[in-house]
Amino acid sequence: MSFFNKFFNKKKEEDLQEGLQKTKTGFFNKLSKVVAGKNTVDESFLDDLEQILIQSDVGLDTTIKIIDRLEAKVAKDKYINIDELNDILKNVIVDLLDENKTVDLQDFEFDTSHKPHVILVVGVNGTGKTTTIGKLAYQFTKRGHKVLLGAADTFRAAAVDQLKIWSERVGCDFYSKGMNADPAAVAYETVQYGINEGHDLIIIDTAGRLHTKLHLMKELTKIKNSIDKKMPGAPHEVLLVLDATTGQNAIEQARQFTAATEVTALALTKLDGSAQGGVAIGISDQFKIPIKFIGLGESLEHLQVFNKKAFVEGLFN
Amino acid sequence: MFDSLSEKLEGAFKNLKGHGKLTEINIATSIKEIRRALVGADVNYKIAKEFTDKIKDQALGSANVLKSVKPGELMVKIVMDEMTALMGGDAIGLNMTGKPTVILIAGLQGSGKTTFTGKIAKFLKNKKKKRVLVTACDVYRPAAIDQLTVLSEQVGVEIYKEPDNKNPVEIAQNAVVYAIEQKIDVVIVDTAGRLAVDEVMMNEIAAIKKGIDPQEVLFVVDAMTGQDAVNTAKVFNDRIDFDGVVLTKLDGDTRGGAALSVKYTVGKPIKFISTGEKMDQLDVFYPERMAQRILGMGDIVSFVERAQDQFDEVEAKKLEKKIKKNKFDFNDFLKQIDQIRRMGDLKSLMGMIPGMGKLTKNLDIDNNAFNKVEAIIQSMTPEERGRPELLNMSRKKRIARGCGHDIHQINMFIKQFDQMKKMMHMMSKGNNMQNMMRNLERMGGRPGMGR
Numbered sequence: 181m182s183f184f185n186k187f188f189n190k191k192k193e194e195d196l197q198e199g200l201q202k203t204k205t206g207f208f209n210k211l212s213k214v215v216a217g218k219n220t221v222d223e224s225f226l227d228d229l230e231q232i233l234i235q236s237d238v239g240l241d242t243t244i245k246i247i248d249r250l251e252a253k254v255a256k257d258k259y260i261n262i263d264e265l266n267d268i269l270k271n272v273i274v275d276l277l278d279e280n281k282t283v284d285l286q287d288f289e290f291d292t293s294h295k296p297h298v299i300l301v302v303g304v305n306g307t308g309k310t311t312t313i314g315k316l317a318y319q320f321t322k323r324g325h326k327v328l329l330g331a332a333d334t335f336r337a338a339a340v341d342q343l344k345i346w347s348e349r350v351g352c353d354f355y356s357k358g359m360n361a362d363p364a365a366v367a368y369e370t371v372q373y374g375i376n377e378g379h380d381l382i383i384i385d386t387a388g389r390l391h392t393k394l395h396l397m398k399e400l401t402k403i404k405n406s407i408d409k410k411m412p413g414a415p416h417e418v419l420l421v422l423d424a425t426t427g428q429n430a431i432e433q434a435r436q437f438t439a440a441t442e443v444t445a446l447a448l449t450k451l452d453g454s455a456q457g458g459v460a461i462g463i464s465d466q467f468k469i470p471i472k473f474i475g476l477g478e479s480l481e482h483l484q485v486f487n488k489k490a491f492v493e494g495l496f497n
Numbered sequence: 498m499f500d501s502l503s504e505k506l507e508g509a510f511k512n513l514k515g516h517g518k519l520t521e522i523n524i525a526t527s528i529k530e531i532r533r534a535l536v537g538a539d540v541n542y543k544i545a546k547e548f549t550d551k552i553k554d555q556a557l558g559s560a561n562v563l564k565s566v567k568p569g570e571l572m573v574k575i576v577m578d579e580m581t582a583l584m585g586g587d588a589i590g591l592n593m594t595g596k597p598t599v600i601l602i603a604g605l606q607g608s609g610k611t612t613f614t615g616k617i618a619k620f621l622k623n624k625k626k627k628r629v630l631v632t633a634c635d636v637y638r639p640a641a642i643d644q645l646t647v648l649s650e651q652v653g654v655e656i657y658k659e660p661d662n663k664n665p666v667e668i669a670q671n672a673v674v675y676a677i678e679q680k681i682d683v684v685i686v687d688t689a690g691r692l693a694v695d696e697v698m699m700n701e702i703a704a705i706k707k708g709i710d711p712q713e714v715l716f717v718v719d720a721m722t723g724q725d726a727v728n729t730a731k732v733f734n735d736r737i738d739f740d741g742v743v744l745t746k747l748d749g750d751t752r753g754g755a756a757l758s759v760k761y762t763v764g765k766p767i768k769f770i771s772t773g774e775k776m777d778q779l780d781v782f783y784p785e786r787m788a789q790r791i792l793g794m795g796d797i798v799s800f801v802e803r804a805q806d807q808f809d810e811v812e813a814k815k816l817e818k819k820i821k822k823n824k825f826d827f828n829d830f831l832k833q834i835d836q837i838r839r840m841g842d843l844k845s846l847m848g849m850i851p852g853m854g855k856l857t858k859n860l861d862i863d864n865n866a867f868n869k870v871e872a873i874i875q876s877m878t879p880e881e882r883g884r885p886e887l888l889n890m891s892r893k894k895r896i897a898r899g900c901g902h903d904i905h906q907i908n909m910f911i912k913q914f915d916q917m918k919k920m921m922h923m924m925s926k927g928n929n930m931q932n933m934m935r936n937l938e939r940m941g942g943r944p945g946m947g948r
Contacts, residue, residue: 234542237723240533305746305774306607306719314639336774337611337647342640349639390749423607427539427723429751450606452692459723478637 221254221265236458239428242465246272270492277464277488285472285485288319290381291416296328296374298382298407298414300367302400302437303421305388308449308475310339312421313383314346315483316473320381321352328377330370330384331356332363332403343385353379363387363399364406371410384415391436400440418443419472424451424459434467449475452482460491524572528553531576538752538791541727544761548583552576577788584760584767585784591768592740593625595712597676598683601669603702603737604717605729606690609745611641613717613771614687615648616779622654627682632672633658634665634705635689645687652776655681665689665701666708673709686711693732706737714739715768718759720747726755727762734763741768744782748772752791823922827874827882830914834867869902873910876900885914 226247233243249272254265290297299316303309313329321327329347331354333339340356347354355370367384374382386403389396407414420443422430437443446467448460451474460471471486528549535545555575591600600617602610614631621627631649633656635641642658649656657672669686676684688705691698706714716739718726733739742763744756747770756767767782812832819825874882876899881887888896888911897904 231542231546234536235724237725240537304721304749306609308607311638336644337651338640338643341643342638345639390746392748392750423719423721425605425723425725425729426719426721427726427751427754428537429539429721429749430723432750450692452694 221250226251233458237424237427237462238458239431239462239466242276242462245465246276246461249275273461274489274492276461277492279465284487284489286487288316288323288485290320292380294413294416296371296379296382296411296414297416298371298374298384298411299417299419300384300386300404300407300415300441301419301421302386302441302443303388304390304423304433305336307388307421307423307426309333309388309421310342310346310385312419312447312449312473312475312483313343313385314350315475315480316383317346317352318350318480319483321350325380326378327352328370328374328379328382329354330367330374330382332366332370333385333387334359334361334363334366335387339385339387353377364403367403368406368410371407371414375411391433391440397436397440400437404441417445419445419447420469421447421449422459422463424448424475426459430459430463431466434463434469438467438469443469445470445472447471447473447475447483448486452476460486464488524553524556527572535754535757535791538754539721539723539726539758540754540791541724541758541762544727544758548579548757548761552579555579576792577785580757580788580791581784583784584757584782584787589741589766589768592712593627593683597630597673597681598713599673599709599711600683600685600713600715601706601709601711601737602685602687602715602717603733603739604690604743605692605719606638608690608717608719609743609771610690610717611635611644611648611687612774613715613743613745613769613779614645614685615652615776616771617715617769618649618654618685619652619776620779621683621685622652628680629654629683629685630672630676630679630681631656632669632684632686634668634686636663636665636668637689641689648776655679657684666704669705669709684709693729699732699736703736713741715741715743716765717743717745718755720744720753720755720770721749721751722755724758726758730759730763734765739763739765741766743767743769743771745771748778753787754791756787757791820918820921823918825918825921826885827877827914831871831874831882834871837867869900869906870910872900873902873907885911885918 229250230243230247233246234240238246246269250269253268253272290299301309301313310333317327317329327350329343329352331340331343333343334357340359344354344356355366355373357366357369363386370384371382384403384407386400387396389400391397404415404418418441420434420437422433426433434443434446446463446469448463448471451460460474464471474484474486474491476482476484531552532545532549535548536542540548552572552575556572592598602614604610618629618631622629631645631654633642633645635645642660646656646658657668657675659668659671662668665688672684672686675681686705686709688702689698691702693699714737716730716733716737718730722729730742742759742765744753744767747753759765760767767784767787770780770782772778772780816825816829816832819829873896876896877888877892881892881896893904893907893911897907900907
């Protein structure tokens with residue numbers, strides 16, 4: 181690894197640490213406080229652990245799973261020190277994340293065996309789809325890829341302008357048919373434009389929609405099909421953007437969006453503002469869809485690829 | 498994976514059913530179940546604990562409960578009442594005493610501030626007959642000012658903006674000065690989304706508040722927020738001492754435990770709820786309905802409202818007439834299917850009807866159940882759709898070829914259609930659509946809730 185790479189990774193690590201600062205104070209600081217007074221794993225310790233995990237939005241089912249596994253590994257009422265316990269818990273969580281097919285990305289990358297690579301971005305209202313697209317476009321443009329953004333959110337006021345401003349800021353290309361255009365048509369034509377112009381990567385923005393609105397979910401399926409029609413096999417990635425401050429509804433969102441569009445990857449945004457690093461654990465456990473990106477702050481560099489080991493280390497260190 | 502809440506609670510109360518009366522032991526086990534149910538609805542863990550402890554004391558302390566024949570039902574009532582009381586309190590409207598009245602909107606990114614700003618502007622303009630000015634103080638997010646501009650045009654109110662000014666405090670102050678000059682009644686100040694942990698941004702919102710001295714500060718919260726709702730609400734309240742809460746995105750299927758958490762933590766009233774992307778989808782808050790929702794006890798009122806959303810008065814009158822004359826045809830049937838579809842996922846719709854949640858849980862309700870019927874009808878000529886009596890054997894054969902189903906299925910469908918038509922015709926004598934709606938509402942136990 182070159183010196184520059186090392187430096188770069190170092191910087192990323194700092195960002196991750198910084199971004200998770202609140203997560204840490206919310207989550208594992210409490211944990212060490214709980215552990216501090218005790219040296220056995222007893223009923224009251226497990227109760228406290230349950231409380232901490234739930235308050236981090238790990239979710240009830242995953243919390244119970246973690247506790248069961250911890251119990252299986254530690255003999256009850258046995259004396260144990262903080263470091264040992266930390267290690268055991270860390271392993272339990274890493275194992276849990278490992279069971280998900282999450283491949284640890286080292287850097288922003290995509291499959292270049294076809295061209296263009298098409299990513300369709302979906303999610304409920306206000307999770308940060310457009311902002312995430314802007315940051316992704318920045319990362320990939322910076323790495324020398326020719327990137328095109330497609331404005332298929334033709335519904336929300338000024339959504340097209342918002343994406344356009346991002347494309348200008350980042351210095352990538354942009355395709356739109358204006359507000360109120362048929363989003364499936366926009367998606368189709370964006371892919372056509374990208375093929376003609378030789379883009380490496382196309383990212384298509386869609387309007388936020390609640391997963392309970394059947395007709396809007398159908399529209400999403402239609403958008404996806406229209407992309408496939410223009411380029412068989414595309415979109416190669418359907419990225420569901422989830423807000424980390426969302427509670428248990430995130431699970432239902434993932435379920436419904438997967439039903440409509442076969443979601444292939446998750447982006448977890450606003451992780452810096454929540455005590456809920458735990459939501460990443462819960463979602464990885466409940467869903468076999470890998471988390472690929474995490475948002476740790478407002479700046480362009482604050483979108484990172486998700487690395488489970490680094491993430492869990494970040495929570496504990 | 499996730500048991501529905503109502504089921505969990507039913508399980509908890511089942512523990513009670515076998516016992517003639519509540520004892521300390523069976524209360525304790527039920528309380529634990531209730532607590533888990535609340536946590537599953539995203540009520541903050543600590544609050545769920547405190548809340549259920551209080552319930553426990555009440556149940557034990559009340560002589561009535563101990564002697565009650567049906568302790569389970571009584572427990573439900575105690576939980577419901579307590580939760581309703583907690584979230585309710587006195588309904589407080591907006592403080593409109595200022596000249597002009599200044600309303601400041603604050604909240605996290607993506608919580609729905611700008612959309613709410615548009616809605617409240619429309620509400621004040623149309624319902625309260627005020628001259629309204631909206632102010633764009635989100636100087637950070639790309640196109641945020643454009644978004645508010647578009648919304649202000651949609652609802653027909655003036656907008657104050659300074660696209661080149663990056664100082665939101667100044668913009669807000671200038672807007673108020675402008676409003677005084679122009680004799681505007683209400684100034685609504687939309688601000689950028691910010692995280693509670695962001696010191697710089699929290700200082701900014703405090704400075705905006707100080708700079709314009711608003712009569713109303715409203716904190717906008719996404720109803721889907723998880724455990725962190727408590728911390729966020731607390732920090733915002735500490736910094737800007739808001740007057741009321743706006744709960745958004747309640748048109749989804751979230752249980753909305755955040756509502757309880759926020760109210761419990763800061764004690765400020767929930768003044769509005771927001772239930773869709775259209776500018777008129779703004780509502781006042783009904784604590785009882787919210788309690789039912791959090792407890793997953795079905796929400797018949799929301800069911801009726803969703804139905805009413807799709808309910809077109811003129812169309813319904815036409816349909817009623819047709820049914821009365823026994824002229825209901827395939828075109829009408831297609832329209833009905835479309836309306837039901839628009840209301841949402843069939844299973845979640847069924848879940849809204851109290852008691853149905855349990856029934857539908859293991860039932861695989863196919864959202865495509867109507868596809869076959871639609872295919873059959875769409876294989877008919879326009880003439881046949883309007884005059885069902887035309888269908889003879891040769892026509893049926895042609896339809897069968899068209900839709901890919903065999904003739905028996907066509908026959909079966911037509912038979913069902915005829916039965917349904919007869920039944921509706923019978924019901925239409927002495928009853929009508931509006932009455933049916935009213936009956937549904939009465940089932941919910943809250944008369945006069947319809948809009």
